[in-house]
Amino acid sequence: MTEESSIHFHLSFIEPQAHYVNVKMTIKGFRNQEYIDVKMPVWTPGSYLVREYARHVEQFVAKSASDDQLDFQKINKNTWRINHSGEDLVVSYSIYGFETSVRTNHIDDSHAFLSPAATFLHVAGHIHQEATITIDLPKTWTKISTGLQKSESDLFTYYAANFDILYDAPFEIGNQDVWSFDAANVHHEFAMVGSGNYDKDRIAADVTKIVEEETRIWGSNPNDFYVFITHNYQIGSGGLEHLNSTVLGATRSGYNQDVFYKNYLSLVAHEYFHLWLVKRLRPKPLGPFNYDEENYTSLLWIIEGFTAYYDNLITRRCGFRDEKDYLQMLALEFNTVYNRPGFEYQSVGLASFDTWIKQYRPDENSANTSISYYNKGAMLAVALDTKIIRETNGVYRLDDVLKAAYTHFYLIEGRGFEEKEFQLLAEEVTGVSLSEIFGAVYTLEELDYNNYFNPMGYELVDLNEHNQSLSLGIKTANNDTRILIKGVDRDSGAWHAGLNVNDEIIGVNGYRLDPNGRELEHIIHDSHAGDVIDVLVARDGLLKTIPVTIGYSDKKAYIIQPLENRSEEQLRLGSIWLSL
Incomplete structure (x- = not known):
């Protein structure tokens, strides 16, 4: 590697409606090497699962700067070894992305959400190499939201000091609703993707309180710029933290509903708290x-x-x-x-x-x-x-x-x-x-x-401590009038009898179940602990009668409530714990 080494990515969207992003990676200065290995991460920080992002890489091509095609070999699941010509290299590939989550790529005709670990290759052994990224927007798209540093000369070019930073900076590209506000001396940008009944001023005011309270706890804020990317769905939740951004899922119609909105604010508080705990203060194995x-x-x-x-x-x-x-x-x-x-x-x-x-x-x-x-x-x-x-x-x-x-x-x-x-x-x-x-x-x-x-x-x-309600120890779901077992509790009557997940309950004690399964509830209600009932199930197309012993439910219903006759000391300490 020479002092002039550099890596530049060029992203384009030739077929976004088919869920593809096209990537061109220009590698300069890595000379005097017999070959160069380029790699894709198998997981993304903050989400602890090997996701095998390389499975979505297609049409991999390597060429020299003079446009000669270079031989390459895929040497393992996420590494491509390119025979080096002594010149600079250009690697081209396409990424398929159509998975709805905060940690995977999703591309369609309206937008592209790019998880960088699932998008960008790096040169093996050079994770500390800086990189630049230029993005070509389709004609109908106008905005890019990311925590990366913008180029002073090109609105659609971004800079990462190393690949740890690049892999921690997702991109939202499309026509998202963008607004900004300042809190704790940090400039914050909101990018709302998809329609929703949100109130920008209300969100800005409430998130400002969260940012300032969390900054107070930690003593200082490590950023001067931060991005909230929210994807609005029919039913949405979940989030993933990043170095100076986060990606959230929300229910588009929930912002004016008390429960949904407060849970959204808790999600914001959770992911923002990770700015300190996880992204900076973290166990040794995680960095x-x-x-x-x-x-x-x-x-x-x-x-x-x-x-x-x-x-x-x-x-x-x-x-x-x-x-x-x-x-x-x-x-x-x-x-x-x-x-x-x-x-x-x-x-x-x-x-x-x-x-x-x-x-x-x-x-x-x-x-x-x-x-x-x-x-x-x-x-x-x-x-x-x-x-x-x-x-x-x-x-x-x-x-x-x-x-x-x-x-x-x-x-x-x-x-x-x-x-x-x-x-x-x-x-x-x-x-x-x-x-x-x-x-x-x-x-x-x-x-x-x-x-x-x-x-x-x-x-x-x-609250259930003295409740002697009866149960078989199963969870069921109604699938088009079919009552299917979806869970069997350990050590329950169903567990010991051998009822299985995906068994269809047809009848109980000689009675066919009604489409909503209420017959089963009635029979259990009229029984006693220790009674045995005959459950007729269909398992893989075969009918089977299984005797099941009814037992007491062990489900808990915990609440946390004030003690009666609290002392002055308890009131004082409690007010410190739950202080506003």
């Missing part, structure tokens, strides 16, 4: 990235779980949720975990480590074998927050730990953290022993969370 394979860590319960705790807490602090609403959202984390039998089989540390094979690949048995580090991490985060508040008499809380960790590991030392040193720093900052909570990360034993809620003046209560 620098290895784009060729899984990057394992057991600490997603911190970086995602803590963020899942703070997203709704931020909306509470900003005044978007009242106390009751916030506590309902927090209780949802407990219900989600404890209503999956998998919480007795998988620790949150293992859930973090196994995200590459479990989190994004759920099946019919996932609820019986696994939990989400988002929900369980949020539960541990509230335990840490309330314990620190209690033990320090309200002087410190989890906010202070995060700010200190960001300052120490990222701003001062410029590196990732390990779990033990994160715990030690937290204990040093607060003067509180946190070993009980950190120790719960790798065990199946549950904390008594009321030990943490009660000093704040609240209690976690299961």
Whole structure:
């Protein structure tokens, strides 16, 4: 590689209606080499699944600067080896993209959303090489939204100091609705894709509150420019964080509905919080990235779980949720975990480590074998927050730990953290022993969370604790009047009897099921625990009668509510925890 080395991409859309983007990659200065390997990432940071982006690469061609075609060989799933002529190289290829998500390419006649890890190749061993990107817009498209630095000379050319930055800067290209506002001394741009009943002024005002509250927590904002890209769908959700941007999914008709809108603000708060936690303050294995394979860590319960705790807490602090609403959202984390039998089989540390094979690949048995580090991490985060508040008499809380960790590991030392040193720093900052909570990360034993809620003046209560409702332990779905089993709970009557997912329930105790399955509900309601009912199912076209024992439901219905007769101290600490 010479000092004059450079990489330039030229993007064009010859057939957007067929879901293609055409890419021309000009590689200059990489001389005195027998061959050059160019590679595509197999995953994108923030979404921990090997997605095999290279499967969408088509029409790969390599030429010299003098337009001579060069021989190449694909040496593995995501690497092309090009025989080097000694001249500069031009690599051309097409990418097919028609998957609706925040982490994959979607191209049609109205717009192109480009996930850079799924679009751009890099020269092997030169991830730190700078790159420029020029985009040719179709005649009917007018706008580009991205967090990358714009060229001063060309409105449609962008610059990335290295490929880590490029792979962390998605592009929205089309006719999106764009507006901007300033918050925490940072210029923010909104790009709304697709129609929706959103109010720009309201969103700008509310997101400003979120940005300023989160900047206050962390002490400083690392950006001077930030982009929110929102894709509006009939039903939409989810998001993915980036270095100075995020991509969100939203329900186009939900902005004037209280629940949908508050959940959208929580999503904004979640992804923006990742500016600090994940994108900068992160575990050692998550930077620098290895784009060729899984990057394992057991600490997603911190970086995602803590963020899942703070997203709704931020909306509470900003005044978007009242106390009751916030506590309902927090209780949802407990219900989600404890209503999956998998919480007795998988620790949150293992859930973090196994995200590459479990989190994004759920099946019919996932609820019986696994939990989400988002929900369980949020539960541990509230335990840490309330314990620190209690033990320090309200002087410190989890906010202070995060700010200190960001300052120490990222701003001062410029590196990732390990779990033990994160715990030690937290204990040093607060003067509180946190070993009980950190120790719960790798065990199946549950904390008594009321030990943490009660000093704040609240209690976690299961409304179903004394409820003896009956159940077979199955989840069903109505598919065109066919009642199909979609889930079987571990250790339930259905589990032990051998009912299977995708069994069609035809009848019970000699009665044919009505199209809505109400007959099954009536029979269970009129039975007693221990009764055996005969369930007639169709399995792969064969009829089979299976005797199933009815049992008590083990489903939880947790709420978090104020204690009666709270002391002045409980009221004081509780007000610190849930302060506006």
